[in-house]
Amino acid sequence: MIRKHNFKEIGGSVILYPNNYINDIEGEKLEEMCEAFLKKGVKKIVIDFSSTDLINSIGISILIGIIEKVKERKGAILFSGLKKVNHDIFNIVGLTRHIPVYKTEEEAVSDLKWEDHAAV
Amino acid sequence: MLEVDLSLERLLFNLNTLAELGEEITSPKDFTRVVKSSLYMVMGSFAASKGAIFQYDSEDQRFNAIAAKGLSDIKGAGFKLSKEAVKEIVKFNKPIDLKGDPAHAALLGPAKAELEKASARVLAFLVVKDELLGVISINEKFSGQDYTVYDFQLLSVMAQHISFSLHSHTLLTKLMHKYTENKGLYENLRRIYYDTIHAFAAAIDAKDAYTKGHSHRVSAYCTVVAREMGWSPDEIEGIRISGLLHDIGKIAVDKSIINKASPLTSNECRELNSHPVIGYEILSKIKFPWKGIPMMTRNHHEKVDGTGYPDRLKKAEIPLGARIMALVDAFDAMTTDRPYRPRLSFKEAMDEVRENFGKQFDPEVVQPFISVIRKEVLGEVENPSIVPLLQEHLDSVTVNRLLEGFPGIS
Numbered sequence: 232m233i234r235k236h237n238f239k240e241i242g243g244s245v246i247l248y249p250n251n252y253i254n255d256i257e258g259e260k261l262e263e264m265c266e267a268f269l270k271k272g273v274k275k276i277v278i279d280f281s282s283t284d285l286i287n288s289i290g291i292s293i294l295i296g297i298i299e300k301v302k303e304r305k306g307a308i309l310f311s312g313l314k315k316v317n318h319d320i321f322n323i324v325g326l327t328r329h330i331p332v333y334k335t336e337e338e339a340v341s342d343l344k345w346e347d348h349a350a351v
Numbered sequence: 352m353l354e355v356d357l358s359l360e361r362l363l364f365n366l367n368t369l370a371e372l373g374e375e376i377t378s379p380k381d382f383t384r385v386v387k388s389s390l391y392m393v394m395g396s397f398a399a400s401k402g403a404i405f406q407y408d409s410e411d412q413r414f415n416a417i418a419a420k421g422l423s424d425i426k427g428a429g430f431k432l433s434k435e436a437v438k439e440i441v442k443f444n445k446p447i448d449l450k451g452d453p454a455h456a457a458l459l460g461p462a463k464a465e466l467e468k469a470s471a472r473v474l475a476f477l478v479v480k481d482e483l484l485g486v487i488s489i490n491e492k493f494s495g496q497d498y499t500v501y502d503f504q505l506l507s508v509m510a511q512h513i514s515f516s517l518h519s520h521t522l523l524t525k526l527m528h529k530y531t532e533n534k535g536l537y538e539n540l541r542r543i544y545y546d547t548i549h550a551f552a553a554a555i556d557a558k559d560a561y562t563k564g565h566s567h568r569v570s571a572y573c574t575v576v577a578r579e580m581g582w583s584p585d586e587i588e589g590i591r592i593s594g595l596l597h598d599i600g601k602i603a604v605d606k607s608i609i610n611k612a613s614p615l616t617s618n619e620c621r622e623l624n625s626h627p628v629i630g631y632e633i634l635s636k637i638k639f640p641w642k643g644i645p646m647m648t649r650n651h652h653e654k655v656d657g658t659g660y661p662d663r664l665k666k667a668e669i670p671l672g673a674r675i676m677a678l679v680d681a682f683d684a685m686t687t688d689r690p691y692r693p694r695l696s697f698k699e700a701m702d703e704v705r706e707n708f709g710k711q712f713d714p715e716v717v718q719p720f721i722s723v724i725r726k727e728v729l730g731e732v733e734n735p736s737i738v739p740l741l742q743e744h745l746d747s748v749t750v751n752r753l754l755e756g757f758p759g760i761s
């Protein structure tokens with residue numbers, strides 16, 4: 232089954248909306264999308280999880296893959312819209328220690344803009 | 352290594368991963384994908400950013416990379432180990448911490464430097480029946496936190512799961528997939544599940560200073576009663592697992608409440624009594640190869656007269672397994688020391704059972720329970736499970752006298 236992840240580009244940044252599950256190898260599509268955006272020169276990526284119900288250990292390893300790729304290119308990555316169950320998992324594996332998490336996509340975006348200016 | 356933080360959320364996350372891993376490796380998906388998924392599950396569990404699985408080729412004693420994540424080109428990557436090192440590693444059969452365990456890390460010889468080049472921090476060797484099949488390597492945690500004792504245990508269990516997968520794949524490629532072989536492997540998988548659950552049961556019991564081994568005893572008692580009642584081997588295995596996990600919900604209950612010597616306040620009581628429902632919620636999310644485990648857990652504090660909790664079910668509404676568990680759970684609680692009282696003697700405990708016969712306890716369960724104890728005391732059972740765990744000696748004369756006139760017992 233092919234599931235497409237949605238996205239929205241705003242200036243030099245992109246907001247990604249993953250599917251409701253990031254729980255198998257198919258989740259790598261998300262990583263590929265990020266890679267493509269990074270190659271295009273996008274420096275800031277917001278991943279909004281508000282319609283994501285389940286992230287399992289495979290999902291975590293894919294997200295870490297994304298974070299590493301963003302870091303390699305000295306970009307910024309932010310998360311938003313995490314449901315409690317997913318936030319708990321991010322806490323357990325220590326992701327929340329390093330990645331800023333916002334309640335809403337808007338909050339993440341506005342912070343992103345700030346970083347944009349700072350980067351100039 | 353750090354102290355273990357065994358929060359309910361972590362336990363749930365890890366149990367789910369183990370269940371998914373079990374499902375993945377027995378699925379008919381192609382081998383490459385299974386190996387890749389398995390690697391991702393391991394890496395995700397510890398938030399490692401770099402990892403690889405190597406398959407061992409015993410002919411040229413070389414480990415060849417078959418899956419990797421976070422590492423650039425791994426095609427043709429691999430390393431060699433001496434025969435002696437392989438022997439030692441199989442004997443040790445635990446994950447090797449390249450940083451924290453220099454003695455075992457030294458076994459790797461020149462391969463150690465190569466692995467460290469690939470950022471390896473921990474190696475989990477894949478061994479089935481003393482045969483080395485491969486190794487998983489993962490790097491430091493992304494979070495910067497160190498690996499804990501619990502992490503090493505979990506990694507070891509995951510490695511066993513994956514070994515099983517590699518093993519069956521090797522067997523398949525050798526065209527040895529006879530039905531019996533596969534059946535044996537399936538049994539092996541169940542064994543792995545069982546070992547994992549044992550480890551978690553020990554974690555539950557560890558929370559409660561007074562009930563050391565309670566889960567294991569309840570499991571053992573349930574098993575013999577179910578067997579006496581003529582349950583099938585599969586059903587028996589199910590209740591055995593259930594017995595180990597029946598108090599898993601206590602993980603969410605404050606330790607001070609569990610170990611409190613004075614009477615509980617109504618709030619504390621409510622918190623303690625929530626453990627069957629919490630247990631049910633945890634276990635109903637896991638796909639077990641046996642039926643009924645979540646419900647047996649939920650209803651192990653019901654009473655046949657409908658005054659138990661959480662659902663106030665009456666006799667036939669309570670799953671039979673939960674009725675068995677209710678009896679042996681209470682029996683074990685009575686015959687072991689508690690924070691608020693010393694243990695009762697066997698006679699005193701059986702008096703209690705008699706007192707509550709048909710009220711708290713189901714006569715249909717009490718009867719086989721008594722008959723098993725009697726058989727064990729008379730030496731009619733090969734491997735007695737209840738009597739040796741009691742902290743007193745029982746002889747046949749005393750037991751017969753004690754059980755005499757028990758309602759419904761001839």
Ligand SMILES: [Fe+2]
Pocket residue numbers: 597598626651652680
């Ligand atoms: Fe209980």
